Amino acid sequence: MNKLTLAIGAVVLAPFIGGLIQGFDRVLTARMQGRKGPPLLQPFYDILKLLRKERVVVNSQQILYAYMHLAMMVLALFMLFMGQDALMLLFILAFSTLSLVLGGMSVRSPYSRIGAQREIMMMVAYEPILILMVIGMYLVNGNFRLQAVFEAERPLLLSMPLLFLAYLTVVMIKFQKSPFDLATSHHAHQEIVKGLTLEFAGPCLGVIEIAHCYEVAFFLGLVGLFWLSNFWIAAVLMGGVFVLSLLLDNLCARLTTIWMFRFMWSVALGLALTNIVWLYWH
Amino acid sequence: MKDKVRFDKSPWVVHFNCNSCNGCDIELLACLSPLYDLERFGIVHVGNPKHADVLVVTGSVNYRNARVLKNVYDQMPHPKVVVAMGVCAATGGVFRECYNVLGGVEKVVPVDVFVPGCPSRPEAMMDGILQAAAKLDEKRRNPDVPVAVSTDTVVRLPAPEAARPALPADTASALATPMEKIA
Numbered sequence: 001m002n003k004l005t006l007a008i009g010a011v012v013l014a015p016f017i018g019g020l021i022q023g024f025d026r027v028l029t030a031r032m033q034g035r036k037g038p039p040l041l042q043p044f045y046d047i048l049k050l051l052r053k054e055r056v057v058v059n060s061q062q063i064l065y066a067y068m069h070l071a072m073m074v075l076a077l078f079m080l081f082m083g084q085d086a087l088m089l090l091f092i093l094a095f096s097t098l099s100l101v102l103g104g105m106s107v108r109s110p111y112s113r114i115g116a117q118r119e120i121m122m123m124v125a126y127e128p129i130l131i132l133m134v135i136g137m138y139l140v141n142g143n144f145r146l147q148a149v150f151e152a153e154r155p156l157l158l159s160m161p162l163l164f165l166a167y168l169t170v171v172m173i174k175f176q177k178s179p180f181d182l183a184t185s186h187h188a189h190q191e192i193v194k195g196l197t198l199e200f201a202g203p204c205l206g207v208i209e210i211a212h213c214y215e216v217a218f219f220l221g222l223v224g225l226f227w228l229s230n231f232w233i234a235a236v237l238m239g240g241v242f243v244l245s246l247l248l249d250n251l252c253a254r255l256t257t258i259w260m261f262r263f264m265w266s267v268a269l270g271l272a273l274t275n276i277v278w279l280y281w282h
Numbered sequence: 283m284k285d286k287v288r289f290d291k292s293p294w295v296v297h298f299n300c301n302s303c304n305g306c307d308i309e310l311l312a313c314l315s316p317l318y319d320l321e322r323f324g325i326v327h328v329g330n331p332k333h334a335d336v337l338v339v340t341g342s343v344n345y346r347n348a349r350v351l352k353n354v355y356d357q358m359p360h361p362k363v364v365v366a367m368g369v370c371a372a373t374g375g376v377f378r379e380c381y382n383v384l385g386g387v388e389k390v391v392p393v394d395v396f397v398p399g400c401p402s403r404p405e406a407m408m409d410g411i412l413q414a415a416a417k418l419d420e421k422r423r424n425p426d427v428p429v430a431v432s433t434d435t436v437v438r439l440p441a442p443e444a445a446r447p448a449l450p451a452d453t454a455s456a457l458a459t460p461m462e463k464i465a
Contacts, residue, residue, distance in 0.1 A: 026321075030319070030321060030322075033316060034316040035316045035319040035321065035322070036319050036322040037319070037321060037322060038321050038322060038323075038324050039291075039324065042291075042292065042324050045288070045291035045292040045324055046292045046324070046326075049288075049289055049291070049292045049335070052289070052422065053335075053359045053360070053361070054359035054360035054361075055359075056332060056357075056359040193329040193330050194328065194329060194330045194333065198330055198332070199332065200332075201332035201333060201359050202359045205333065
């Protein structure tokens, strides 16, 4: 019962936490570039504004896909806090991203389609790492349920250090940070205008932005999973990952999809597989 | 809890260069630089009219780009405001006597704020965008809120007849003519 309350609380609080993290992200990025930056609550202003704008849609499926993206993301977060099956969680997560891809593909704009194709490439690049991470959790705890991770004494990071490094790249991809901000980004207008979310406008875009708040909260929450036994160490890990992703975002240029694919399937996958082999023979 | 949402806290700007010499465009981009930093007002420079609240137009309108400007404006979801940046966007500027130039931006879309200057200074640009953004809330409640100049009240600029080739006489017919006809 306590777990259920926690999960519901997480689902309610996640958009606020995710929004704050994104606001902090924008302020910190601005400071790194020598600018003042927007107010901390800027993502909330943006989302509230978008929800109040006129509803302009290209086709009715688009609305469904935007809401499905949000609903699946909420479900994924709920499952994470309920300690559900991690494999199932991955499928729900993939379904969430896939809804967005379908939404991007449902219109005829070439920019939107390029963004959607890039998002698919990104999924192909990071999904194996996530699956290997779940397999790693299984090898450590002998159970696919996240509950086993919650109950484990030994922090996951000590058994899966290389998988943690590989997971960092997944976080970078999911946060749409350089060098991986390929599918949709505020910084890529010359190239793909707004990519995947190009044809979503007004409230639909607002829904996608809310889903992104959940996404940010979810993937940072997953970082915390690596050191559950001590809250402060988990918080330091999450903060470290967040600041590192911002630092890399400001240091790197946006690179190509094929570069990302090669990097993920050689370096990141190599790290993850090495960790799995080590866990297997351990 | 009546209408707490403030549109002026996050005006997203789409910039359209009609027929400009690029001076105003460069000054607008200077607004995004660390020195001026438009983002501190929550302003984001977007590339997509569907995401935008403020349309910033630089340069004068001519027969070729009038329908493009109209199209960009029509794609923006309501509420939306238009800022005419620089003297060319206001009246046609140095280009107003050209045979192909229709005049200022207000010939095609209703303009909320005119920013003077050739080019406008970045400070004036920021002020113009923020003044326009302040009208967004009012526009959402009442779409017919008065604008600085609307398309119906425009006095057409007289152009030298001799210099003008056989082209559609005014904006309305220019917009109605297919692109191939006037090429």
